[in-house]
Amino acid sequence: MPLSPRVPDLGAMDMLLSVARLGSLGKAAAEHGVTQPAVSSRISRMERLLGVALIERTRHGSALTPAGSLVADWAREVVGAAASMERGVDALRAESHDRLRIAASMTVAEYLMPIWLSIAHLEDPDLGIALELANSAEVTHRVRKGVVDLGFVEGPTKPRGLRTSVVGHDSLVVVVARSHPWVRRRAPLSARELADTKLIQRERGSGTRSTLGKALIDALGDVDTAPPMLELSSTTAIKSAVQKGLAPAVISSIAVTDELEHGQLVAVPVEGLDLSRTLRAVWPSGRSLLGPGRTFVALARRAHSARDPHSQLGVTAE
Template sequence: MTLDQLRIFVAVAERGHMTKAAELLGISQSAASAAIRSLEQQHGVQLFNRVGRNIELAQTGRRFLPEAKAVLERAAAAHNVLEHVSQTITGSLSIAASQTIASYWLPRRLASFHEAYPAVRLSVTIGNTRQVETTVLDGTADFGLVEGRTDSDILRRAKVDVDRLMLVVAPSHPEIAEVSRGHPDISELRWIIREGGS
């Protein structure tokens, strides 16, 4: 017995008419009749009683109908599972990120992404802003995350979050003059800075 035979049987049983069932299924009436006949012959049963030009379910057909429907429902459920699985997003995603983002902002977001898309392979490259920009430009990374300005005119930029910088000094540090209220004058301070491009 095949799923097609079961579909035809259920359609004929529900409509009580071979031609209407065939039209519904988009097959010829002779194909529908042949499927029913084959199903009956395979199992040595009579599923329908022919009454003039109409047909009605025989006792065996009435007993078989709920089982046939259940099989078709299970087959549909199995089909849906495969459809869902086939839509699983796979592939790889390469991210370049600056040091601060990679250390503090990115980890929990990567964990959430991996939970949502476990079949996607993730890789992260860490560098300064200029290195991240170069990595994206040469195609090594799919996208980059930086805090600093980038120079390239061909990259598209989007703000994904905000960061607040804070100046922290030792209690023994001399008072810092303010350019305006709440804005320290940092131009006269001595700095230890990172490499160019950071």
Template sequence: MPLNFHQLHIFHTVADRGSFSAAAQALYMTQPAVTMQVQSLEEYFGTKLFMRSTKKIELTEAGKVLLPYAKRSIDLIRDTDQAMTSFTQQQKGRLLLGASLTIGESILPRWLGPFGKEYPNIGISMKVMNTTHLIEEIETHQLNFAIIEAPIQHHDMHIEAVMEDELVLVVPADHPLTKLGTPLSLENVLKYPFILREQGSGTRQVMEDKLIENGYDPQQLQIVMELGSTGAIKSAVEAGLGISFLSVSSVKHEAALGLISVLSIDNVTFKRKFYAVYLKSALLPMSAVTFMNFLRERDLRQWL
């Protein structure tokens, strides 16, 4: 029979208590059962582990070699049990989650519903702010976990892509660009006034990086308004105040109702990824680990 923890535990108890009868009492077993398990262990290793006499037992040289390994196995099982107990207790705790604005307003609520159904004992608290402020809160340990819209460079920050997204051009339903047919040239699009997120937002950073990649200076944009949320930008575009680039996931409802139009640009895509970020030097609580595993293992697009 293969080696098992139960036999090692019995062997260690016999060695610790100094007799088969004392070990049997401690383990709530019969003495013959303890003797049989030790004999099975001796048969497995092909050597005697105890020297028996009528008065006492002593470890053989083989038994002395085995004893520290048996203790380590017991310690490992104990630590495993404590870790899993901690895990299940944390699953009944609270997930403190940070999210950049587009994700917090339009994406995460659609993920948190299925997550909550799967883990009903985990409560959720979410802070929504721009990427710069989220990173500051993680650095100062006010947050230990967040999902953001643009990659960052930080020596002590773990960054993991969790989903791909795309920024699309959104314009008022009756905007002149809707009459030109698509795809539009980027040069023509950039002639019109823009409504953008504030500096420091992930959406703004991705848009500006893509413009630079395509040979355009973001400083040349006609920015008529900077707003602090995706919802405010959608309302401003709908009111005819300008055009913008927003996450495709955030404008599906308004586009379906005909409140705004989503237009494509020739040979230019504004694809990006969403990233989970946390400090390498910090230990994530199990509630956050559970949520990270949920993000890794599910097809997140099914809820968008």
């Protein structure tokens, strides 16, 4: 079925994602090896094609509009799929017997997998890896169906029917824009206040949303919570929406290190709520993890331990 002529090209979407990540047309241009006017022109054509404004210029650089954040969220999936296809084709082209099919949750894929893949390439340049991005529920589904050899998920509990190995630990944090009233609070939020607040959330099936849901049930019982103000399938898009003051969000501490350090977002303490979770490698039950899969899990554990020196992890499966 032919694509609609209103679908932007991959190059323009990739440039939009660079602007979203770097906050500057000039930095995006440098990353793509082109001039700033060239990036501006490509994104302007994209705006005309879609009929919505995607970028607004501020004193501090360029930022996505609320519509631009949504478009970037959708574009990220398209560009990620294209990148996954490219990696898969590269692995086929290499005709390597050491080809590892991995599916990773969005948080792991966006913020941890790039360094893991870089280390893997340095340690074994002949290892072919095909990476797929999905939420934690979809990752476990693909592992069970044998679509991939290995998965990486995050969540408060072990997935059923799979073998697992702990790679590291993470916690969720409540974040708001600097202008949000919660910034001026003297007392921490209560679990009840958070449950009653419409948040910007990940889609159902994500490890982040599952962790928050379980934490609220553990703290308050099986009670009604406010519906999401907005659902987005990317942490990057959620951060952008929070910065624009749309609503608070509860997201991975791994994902907001830079934004908290530079004051782009503010963390709000919460009392009476356990937002810790575990990062796990998962693979089919009844099967030992051998060869490239075992090597990659050990590599991921080492890399995460180096990131978090307080993490003391073993090497055996759960």
